[in-house]
Amino acid sequence: MTDMKSSKAPGEELGTIERELHIDADPEVVFDVVSSPEHLTEWWPDEARYSSVPGEAGRIGFRKDDGEGITWEQFTVVDAAPPRHFSFRWTHLEGEKAAPGNSFLVRFDLEPAGTGTRLRMTESGFRERGWDEAKIAAEYHAHVDGWGHFLPRLVSYGAKVGSSR
Amino acid sequence: MSAMVDDDLWSAVGDPTRRRMIDLLLGEGGGTATSLSEHLPVTRQAVAKHLAVLDRVGLVHASTRGRERHYRVDEDQLARAVAQFTEVGNAWDARMQRIKRIAERIQRGRDGLDGKGGKSDTDSRRADTGGRLEEPEQQDRQEQ
Numbered sequence: 001m002t003d004m005k006s007s008k009a010p011g012e013e014l015g016t017i018e019r020e021l022h023i024d025a026d027p028e029v030v031f032d033v034v035s036s037p038e039h040l041t042e043w044w045p046d047e048a049r050y051s052s053v054p055g056e057a058g059r060i061g062f063r064k065d066d067g068e069g070i071t072w073e074q075f076t077v078v079d080a081a082p083p084r085h086f087s088f089r090w091t092h093l094e095g096e097k098a099a100p101g102n103s104f105l106v107r108f109d110l111e112p113a114g115t116g117t118r119l120r121m122t123e124s125g126f127r128e129r130g131w132d133e134a135k136i137a138a139e140y141h142a143h144v145d146g147w148g149h150f151l152p153r154l155v156s157y158g159a160k161v162g163s164s165r
Numbered sequence: 166m167s168a169m170v171d172d173d174l175w176s177a178v179g180d181p182t183r184r185r186m187i188d189l190l191l192g193e194g195g196g197t198a199t200s201l202s203e204h205l206p207v208t209r210q211a212v213a214k215h216l217a218v219l220d221r222v223g224l225v226h227a228s229t230r231g232r233e234r235h236y237r238v239d240e241d242q243l244a245r246a247v248a249q250f251t252e253v254g255n256a257w258d259a260r261m262q263r264i265k266r267i268a269e270r271i272q273r274g275r276d277g278l279d280g281k282g283g284k285s286d287t288d289s290r291r292a293d294t295g296g297r298l299e300e301p302e303q304q305d306r307q308e309q
Contacts, residue, residue: 023265025272033268043263
């Protein structure tokens with residue numbers, strides 16, 4: 001299957017974004033939302049063409065700002081273990097096999113919590129890849145909200161990164 | 166600036182000791198390898214190496230005062246580094262909120278179909294603002 005999952009403990013790589021959230025829905029429902037191409041396009045890219053078979057080449061597309069055409073990014077499922085874990089790599093070059101160093105790794109871990117699900121997301125690979133891609137990726141769906149208030153953020157961000165190790 | 170610089174910037178701030186050093190430098194308005202090492206569980210030599218890393222990416226600037234180099238944080242460069250963290254973080258905050266809304270909508274639909282008394286979701290089908298961070302702590306959780 002895959003060894004990528006165990007190659008690095010989550011948070012071990014310092015260039016990791018980590019988010020956690022409670023969702024009032026069953027893990028099966030949440031798993032479907034985070035993993036299926038149909039749902040992916042509801043919360044992230046405009047197009048999603050990939051199979052859930054680990055290692056198979058796929059791609060996701062983002063409509064360009066000027067409305068003309070789609071920017072495609074490579075997308076490969078790393079591991080799919082419903083309803084507990086889903087991970088994928090993206091932004092590797094077309095024709096390359098997704099691997100550490102050429103792509104970002106996104107992991108979703110789901111755990112039943114009360115009547116719902118605790119969803120934990122980590123995205124890693126920034127340190128290996130540099131930030132330009134990350135910034136481009138971020139700009140698809142988020143606007144930068146200015147440079148103010150940066151000191152408290154650094155502190156809280158640092159605490160998060162530090163504690164995740 | 167190039168991806169290289171950005172990557173170095175990330176690595177520079179990604180290290181917990183260096184983040185602590187930045188905090189100390191900000192708090193004290195500057196410092197030297199010696200003064201920093203008094204607050205840190207590492208040697209003065211290690212601190213000096215960390216300072217060199219921070220200096221190389223422009224997060225601190227050195228001036229020579231007396232016998233030792235005195236370092237100050239470059240707040241513009243720090244703001245730039247933090248903005249980069251924040252951008253990716255914001256993007257994921259927005260995506261996570263969308264995931265939550267979609268999953269909860271589906272769940273409510275299922276509960277309704279199963280006759281478990283799911284409530285109508287007309288009011289909770291909030292417009293997707295595309296990334297506001299606030300999610301009111303679930304006024305719509307009366308179904309359990």
